[in-house]
Amino acid sequence: MNQLNAREFDSVEGAIRAATDAILAQQKPDGHWVYELEADATIPAEYVLLVHYLAEAPNLELEKKIGVYLRRIQGAHGGWPLYHEGAFDISATVKAYFALKMIGDDIDAPHMVRAREAIRARGGAIEANVFTRILLALFGETSWANVPTVPVELILLPRWFPVHLSKMSYWARTVIVPLLVLAAKQPLARNPRGIHIPELFVPGVGAASPRAPHQSAGWSFFFNALDRVLKIVPWPSGLRAKAIEKCRIWTAERLNGEDGLGAIYPAMANSVMMYDVLGYPESHPDRAIARKSVEKLLVIKDDEAYCQPCVSPVWDTALVAHALLETGDARALDAVTRGLNWLKPLQVLDVKGDWAEEKPDVRPGGWAFQYRNDHYPDLDDTAVVVMAMDRARERAEHKDGIARGAEWVEGLQSRDGGWGAFDADNSYYYLNNIPFADHGALLDPPTEDVSGRCVGMLAQLGASKDDPRLKAGIAYLLKTQREDGSWWGRWGVNYIYGTWSALAGLNGAGLAPDHPTMAKAAGWLAAIQNADGGWGENCDSYKLDYKGYEPAPSTASQTAWALLGLMAAGQVDHPSVARGVNYLKATQQADGLWNQAHYTGGGFPRVFYLNYHGYPKFFPLWALARYRNLKSSNSRRVEFGL
Numbered sequence: 001m002n003q004l005n006a007r008e009f010d011s012v013e014g015a016i017r018a019a020t021d022a023i024l025a026q027q028k029p030d031g032h033w034v035y036e037l038e039a040d041a042t043i044p045a046e047y048v049l050l051v052h053y054l055a056e057a058p059n060l061e062l063e064k065k066i067g068v069y070l071r072r073i074q075g076a077h078g079g080w081p082l083y084h085e086g087a088f089d090i091s092a093t094v095k096a097y098f099a100l101k102m103i104g105d106d107i108d109a110p111h112m113v114r115a116r117e118a119i120r121a122r123g124g125a126i127e128a129n130v131f132t133r134i135l136l137a138l139f140g141e142t143s144w145a146n147v148p149t150v151p152v153e154l155i156l157l158p159r160w161f162p163v164h165l166s167k168m169s170y171w172a173r174t175v176i177v178p179l180l181v182l183a184a185k186q187p188l189a190r191n192p193r194g195i196h197i198p199e200l201f202v203p204g205v206g207a208a209s210p211r212a213p214h215q216s217a218g219w220s221f222f223f224n225a226l227d228r229v230l231k232i233v234p235w236p237s238g239l240r241a242k243a244i245e246k247c248r249i250w251t252a253e254r255l256n257g258e259d260g261l262g263a264i265y266p267a268m269a270n271s272v273m274m275y276d277v278l279g280y281p282e283s284h285p286d287r288a289i290a291r292k293s294v295e296k297l298l299v300i301k302d303d304e305a306y307c308q309p310c311v312s313p314v315w316d317t318a319l320v321a322h323a324l325l326e327t328g329d330a331r332a333l334d335a336v337t338r339g340l341n342w343l344k345p346l347q348v349l350d351v352k353g354d355w356a357e358e359k360p361d362v363r364p365g366g367w368a369f370q371y372r373n374d375h376y377p378d379l380d381d382t383a384v385v386v387m388a389m390d391r392a393r394e395r396a397e398h399k400d401g402i403a404r405g406a407e408w409v410e411g412l413q414s415r416d417g418g419w420g421a422f423d424a425d426n427s428y429y430y431l432n433n434i435p436f437a438d439h440g441a442l443l444d445p446p447t448e449d450v451s452g453r454c455v456g457m458l459a460q461l462g463a464s465k466d467d468p469r470l471k472a473g474i475a476y477l478l479k480t481q482r483e484d485g486s487w488w489g490r491w492g493v494n495y496i497y498g499t500w501s502a503l504a505g506l507n508g509a510g511l512a513p514d515h516p517t518m519a520k521a522a523g524w525l526a527a528i529q530n531a532d533g534g535w536g537e538n539c540d541s542y543k544l545d546y547k548g549y550e551p552a553p554s555t556a557s558q559t560a561w562a563l564l565g566l567m568a569a570g571q572v573d574h575p576s577v578a579r580g581v582n583y584l585k586a587t588q589q590a591d592g593l594w595n596q597a598h599y600t601g602g603g604f605p606r607v608f609y610l611n612y613h614g615y616p617k618f619f620p621l622w623a624l625a626r627y628r629n630l631k632s633s634n635s636r637r638v639e640f641g642l
Contacts (some may be wrong), residue, residue, distance in 0.1 A: 003573070003631045012628050015585050018592030019621040020327050023320060026617075029339030033320045034313035035614030036299055038306065039603065043098035043265050045133070047294070047307040050269050052102055053138065053625045054276060055190035062298075065305035067103045070096050071111055072304065078114035083539045083599035083609040088118060091132040094125045094200060098139075102195045124202035129607075130435070131266075136180070138273075139189045140364050141197055150176065150433035152184040152243040153235060155250065166357040167431060169444035170376045170422040171240055173354065174254065174262030178274035181247050184240060187277045195542040210539055228400060248278065248507070249408060252286060254375045260293025263370035264310045268293045309603070309610070314381050315369050316614050317343055320532040321388040323622035326629065331404060333393060343385055347401050348374045360425045362411030365404030380450045380491065381420045382409055383457040387642050392458055406461055407540065410456050410469050416448025417472030418480070419454045421491070441604035447490035448480050448498045455505035456641025465510060468493070474509050477502050478517055484548060485524035493600045494541040495549065496558045499525060500565035508641030515568025522569035525562050526576040530554045533583030536598070542605035556594035557612075559583055560619035563625065568638050572630040581627050584620045593617045 004012065007075065015270035018542055027033055044066050075081045079093035082245030097115045099375050105112055126133070126142060136142045165173050207628060251271055255261055260268035269289060273289035282288065297308045317339050324332035324339075348364050356362065367385045382423060386405040389398035412424045420426050427445040434442075455473040463470040481487055481502070482495075489498030499521050511518050529535055534554025541550065563580045587594055594616040601610030630636055 004628070009632075011585060012581065012624055015331075016621065016624050016628060018588065019617070019635065020324065020329050020332055020592075022592035023324070023618060023621060024331060027335055027338070030311050031335075031342035032317045034311060034316050035340065035612065035617070037308045037310060037312050037601075038087070038299075038611040038613065039608060040082045041073060041096040041272065043297075043309050044306040045092075045095035046181070046265070046269060047094070047298075048099040049135065049139070049189075050103055050272070050294070052193060052195070053273065055192045062300065063304055065300065065303065066307075067100060068612060069304040069306045070100055074588035077116035080115075082607070083595045084611070086539060086609075088122075090122050090125075091128040091254055092126045093119055094132055094197075095135065095201055097200065098195075098197050099377060102193065102199060107199065108146070108559040113286075117595070119200050122200055123205045125197065125200035126202075126205055129319070134179070134183075138187065139191060139196070142201075144183070144186050147183070150180060150183050151235065152180040152232075152247060153239060154243075155246050156239070156243050157181060161231050162428075163431065163434065167426070167428040168442050169426060170354060171262060171264060171444075172442050173266070174264065174267035174376075175270060177250050177263070178267070178270035181244050181274045182270065184244060186278045187273075204401050228443065233515075244278075247274070255286060256293070256372060256374070257401070258289060258296060259291050259370055259372040260290065260296075262376060263293075263295055263368070263373040265294065265307065266309075267299060268297075285450070309608075311548070312612065312614075313371055314343065314346060314367050314385070314620060316612075316618075318367075318381060318384040319622075320390050320614070320618045321565055322384070322391070323618040323625065325388065325391050326622050326625035328629075329624075336388075336392060338395060340389055340394070340398065342613055343389075344401055346372070346399065347385075347405065348377045349404060351375060354370070354379065355423050358426070359411055363407060365406075365408035367405070372517045376422055377408075378421050379409055379412060380421055380453055383450075383453040384642065387457050387460050387640065389488045391640060402461070406457065408455060413454070413469055413472065414446045416446055417474075417476035418448070418451040419447050419473075420444040421450055441607055443532055444582055446476065448477060448487040449489045449491055449501035451476050451480075452487070452498075452501035452503070452505035453642065456508040458641075459508035459510065470509060474506065474511075477506055482518055483522065485520035485522075486549070487521070490605070491602045492561070493539055493602055494537055494560070496525070496528075496535055496561050496565070497600070498535050500561040503565045503568040504638070505642050507568040507570070508637055518569045522566055522571045524549075524567050526571075526574060529562070529576050529579065533579035533629060534559040535580065537600075539609050541598060542602075544578065544606070553598065554583060555596040555598050556584065556616035557596060557619045558601045560623040563623040566617075567623075567630060568625055572627065572636050577627065581624065584624060588620075594620050 015359060048066055077088045079088040080096045081087055081091050093115055130148055133147050134327050137144045137147050159166055203272055256263060261271040271290045278286040320334045321339050324336050346367055348366055351374040352364055362459045366382040368377045369381050382405045386402050413419055414425045421444050423444050426443050431442050451473055458470045486495040487498035487502040505522055528549045532554055535558045536552035536554040537558055538552040559580055563577060566574060566577050589595060596616040599609045599611045600615055603610050
């Protein structure tokens with residue numbers, strides 16, 4: 001029964017139609033969608049420095065455009081933040097300054113003076129994080145003594161050893177293995193322009209504190225003592241050669257063609273530098289394809305350019321499919337068919353990736369985030385793809401893919417009932433205390449957002465209430481709900497994202513709107529709505545001393561998540577939902593889509609954030625279409641797990 005009056009129905013329908021038209025126009029000829037994925041200044045700065053590390057002939061026009069980009073995103077505080085309007089970050093600022101100086105910016109130019117003064121006021125470049133100090137050591141700006149020791153022999157250790165690669169996250173593994181070779185060889189950048197940054201160092205100031213804020217005093221004392229021992233250990237040359245060779249073999253097995261090692265920039269760049277220090281010529285197939293993978297991350301526009309940390313075509317395509325399925329538009333359903341057909345062959349069915357170290361008896365069946373990343377499919381993408389295929393009109397044509405995807409997701413459930421992103425039971429928390437892990441993101445433990453997605457998938461596919469995996473997943477979500485009713489969001493900012501994800505899964509699993517968990521979460525979402533009708537949350541919500549929600553400007557994507565969460569909690573008739581819908585209608589642009597400058601994607605909490613350019617486009621469409629559907633139906637219950 002339609003609860004919308006004719007005028008309101010027409011306005012919502014018009015917004016849906018305009019957004020649908022715009023998104024359909026963005027579909028690629030082969031059926032997929034992919035949007036820009038932007039991080040902070042570090043990735044484009046590192047790209048510039050990589051070219052000069054290798055002494056390649058730089059593309060001067062590209063360098064010029066990257067310079068324009070870096071200058072544009074400089075903060076009012078003189079440095080570079082980790083996200084839009086964020087606080088000064090010394091590591092990002094050191095890299096951006098170095099890159100701009102390499103490009104040719106005068107160090108006496110106002111923007112360079114402001115950056116330099118801000119860096120020096122905070123102790124100088126030596127106070128930057130470990131990965132930045134490694135880059136500085138590679139360019140000879142600081143000593144390797146100022147970098148935590150990561151012996152290449154690490155790769156030879158047995159799996160039972162407390163510090164082992166398999167106990168780290170996939171992204172840490174792929175970044176570290178080629179880096180082990182670089183740390184062992186300690187090469188010096190060719191740097192043909194001879195650009196150095198001594199002006200960023202403050203005499204008498206030592207390296208950054210060996211203990212990061214997230215690290216415990218006891219563990220830090222132990223690991224820092226171990227680091228001092230490792231710096232003076234005389235490693236046998238034969239053992240070192242064996243370890244370097246194993247790193248080379250490990251990397252070659254996972255090189256991943258033009259999509260690159262791990263399909264993420266830091267690992268890809270490190271693999272190129274590893275091949276270089278091992279003496280591989282530029283023409284060698286492994287080095288050449290590794291180098292090409294980096295180039296494919298560039299976004300080059302008329303006036304500026306930057307380098308993406310990775311690409312997100314599977315994620316974008318699967319989420320767009322859900323949004324378009326919600327519209328019911330015949331053209332949209334045809335587009336979804338093409339999108340799912342594009343996704344179908346990307347399912348990894350024949351490669352047992354690193355996840356099999358923990359779950360050797362599970363058959364592969366997941367999807368990766370990027371175009372290809374066969375060793376590292378992820379649970380989040382897989383659950384979202386499976387649910388989209390299950391909703392599609394061609395469900396029967398995808399039944400085998402749905403079954404294998406669900407089997408893989410079920411097989412990677414962790415012991416606590418939750419799911420991580422890429423591995424099961426990757427919860428060796430003590431490892432975040434090693435000096436190398438000052439970013440605090442060495443692990444991939446179960447998280448509420450991914451777990452909500454996996455619970456929703458199991459429920460949508462018909463798991464019974466007595467299914468042990470579903471019961472364990474529900475129990476995980478119930479115990480991880482915060483006192484205020486929210487859930488933490490690992491891969492999206494932050495509690496709004498986590499709360500939507502958990503509510504979607506729990507609703508799919510049959511928890512009623514009056515269940516205390518659902519009601520409490522819905523109450524939290526309603527309570528934090530902004531006066532303009534939207535919702536917003538800042539990346540600062542990941543701070544270690546978080547004490548509760550702090551108001552932030554409304555964004556299109558976070559408003560959509562809050563609306564989807566409230567509707568999953570059975571609250572489509574709540575006044576907050578109508579106000580949120582009005583916010584989306586009022587902020588829709590002439591092209592039918594929405595804009596937002598704020599970052600709402602998570603990379604590594606407190607360290608690395610992402611601006612998914614697609615999020616403010618398809619999530620609002622999804623929310624508006626679901627609102628129309630529920631208000632036009634006799635049922636107020638969302639029928640899907642997402």
